[in-house]
Amino acid sequence: MKVFVDGQYGTTGLKIHERLKQRNDVELLSISEEHKKDPELRIQVMNEADIVFLCLPDQAAREALTLITNPDTRVIDSSTAFRTDDAWTYGLPELSPLQREEIAGAARVSVPGCHATAFVLAIHPLVQRGILPQDYPVCCHSLTGYSGGGKALIEQYETGSVSDKKDSLTSPRHYSLNLDHKHLPEMKKFTELEFQPVFLPAVCHFYNGMVVTVPLVTRLLNQQPGLQDIHAALTDYYKNEAFVRVIPLDASKGISQSDLDPTLCNGTNDAEIFVLGNDDQVIVACRLDNLGKGSSGAVIQCMNIMLGLDEGLGLIL
Template sequence: MSTKVYIDGEAGTTGLEIRERLEPRGDIELLSIDPEKRKDRGERAKLINAADVVVLCLPDDAAKESVTLIEKDHVRVIDASTAHRVAPDWAYGFPEMSPEQRQVISGAKRVSNPGCYPTGMIALTRPLIQEGILPADWPVTVNAVSGYSGGGKPTIAEFEDEQAENYSKQPFRYYALPLAHKHVPEMQKHAGLTHAPLFAPAVGRYYKGMLVEVPLQLWALPGKPSLGAVQEALEKTYDGCHFVEVASREEAASMGNIDPEDLNGTNRMRLFVFGNDEPGQVRLVAQLDNLGKGASGQAVQCLNIMTGADEATGL
C-alpha cells in the first residue's frame, strides 16, 4: 500500500526537489493541487487531510497556517520552514544527531526539517560537547558560505535574471550582518550550547552547495585537546552512518582547498578536521548540498524513516 504525500508549496525550490525525488517511487502516491488553487484554503485543507504525510515547503507563517488546517488524526507533517525547529512538541529531523533520533522521528507526528547551515554546524559541534571536548558555554563562531539557491526564488532571481531590478553580479557577499539570523536558535538548542553562536554566513555566485566551518583554538579549551581527539569524537559519532562521513586525517592533511559544490545532487555530508597541533588550532568543516542534506534530501530521508521505508530510498 502506497503512502499518500502532499507537498504544500511544491512549486518552490525545496518542494520541486522533493517532488523530483519522490515521483519515480512506486511506494509513494503524490497528491497535487490545481496550480490555480494553490492559495485556496479549502482546497489545500482537503488535500492536507487526504494525505498520510504532508511536507510543508512554505514561508514560516504559511507553514503555521497549514498546520491549523489539519483535522484528521492520521496526518503526519514534515515542515521544511523555520517555524517549528525549536518547538518542544516537534521532533527535529536530523537522524544522525543522536543514537535515538531515528526512533524519535519514526514515531513522530510532527517533524521539523533542519536548516542547511544548522545541519553542518550541529554535526560538527554536538559530538564534541557530548564528549566533553567543547564546553557547552564556549563562545562558538560559525563561518559559512552557500550557493544562492538557499535564499529561494528572490535570491535566485537576483543572481540569474538579468532583467530583475536587483540583478547582482557580485561573486560573493556577506549577509545577516546584524547577527540575528533565524537559524541561530536551532543551532544553539540542538548543538547543546548555553549561548548563541556567532554566525557569519555568506552567499557565493553559484547555484548550490555549501561549506560550514567552526574554527576552534584548541589550546584555549579545557584539557587542550589534540586534533586526534577531535577526529576520534566525530568518527565515533558517525561510524556506520549512510549519509554522514568523516574524512580521514590523511585526506584532510593532503587537501589544499575544498569545493562547496562537490556533494551537489546528493544527500551526503562530509566532515573535515583541518588543523595543526603545534599552535593548537583546528578548522572543522562540513561540506553538503544546501538543497540535498540541507533541505530536500533530508526531508525525504525523514519521510522514509517515518513510513518504514529503507532510509536511503530515492536518495
C-alpha cells in the first residue's frame, strides 16, 4: 500500500516518517525538499497514494483536500479542520465498541487533538455509564510539552535566551486564557457533554508529554459514586484496549509527585488513566505523549485499522 505525508517536514509529519520508514509493508511516497513546492508533482503523488496523511494547518488541509480527486485515495487528517465534521470519522478507536468499525471503513478520518484525546478518554466512559451528568460543569487542566505548539514554539524554547525572558521559559505558562482553545468543540462533542468544559492548558519546559486532569465533586454526580465506583467504570470500559491502561487503585493511592510525571509515556502510543483523591473529591488524570497517542501514534494506529493490519504494528516497542 502506498502512503504519502503531505506536510512531511512538520513536527507530526516527521514523526510519521520516522515510524513508517522502519516498515516494509507500506511504500512511503515522498517529495524531495527541493521539489516540495511543485504543485503538479504534489497532486500527482497525492492521487497515486492509497492513504494521504494531511499534516498541515487547518486552512491548508482544507485546500489540500480539494486536490485529491482519486475516489480510492483515503485521507487521515491531523489538523482541527474536520474533527467535528459529521462527514468525517473521529480517529479515536477506543471511543466506543463501534468506532474501530467506522474507522476501518472510512474514506476520511480526522485524528483527535492531543488535549482532546486525553480528556475524552478520561470523561467519555463516565458519561456513557451514567455517572457524570451531561450538564455537569466540567473543569479541565493540562500540562504539556512545548512541541505541541509547532515549529515556532519549539524554536522559541530551544533558541530563546532564558535570561532575557526572566525565566519565563523555565516556568509553566498558561495559555488560551480567553478559554477558547481550538480543541474545545471536539472535547464537548465526543464526550456528549451539554456544555464545553472550562479548559486551561499550560505549556512547560519539556519537549513532549502531557497530563490532563479533571476534578470531580462526587456529590454532584449521579448516584454519588465513590472513588472505587469511578475507577471500576473506567477499568471495565477499557479492559480490552491495548493502548489505554487504567492504573490500579492500590497503585494510585500511594502515588507520589514523580509518579504523575507528564513525560513517562513518551515514545509510546499509550494512554494511562489515574483515579485519585477520595470518595468526596476525585481527580481523573490521563497521561500520554502528545507526539504519540496525541498525534503521530494515533495516525499510524488509524492507518493500521483502515488497512486491515494489526492495530499495534509499528507502535508497540
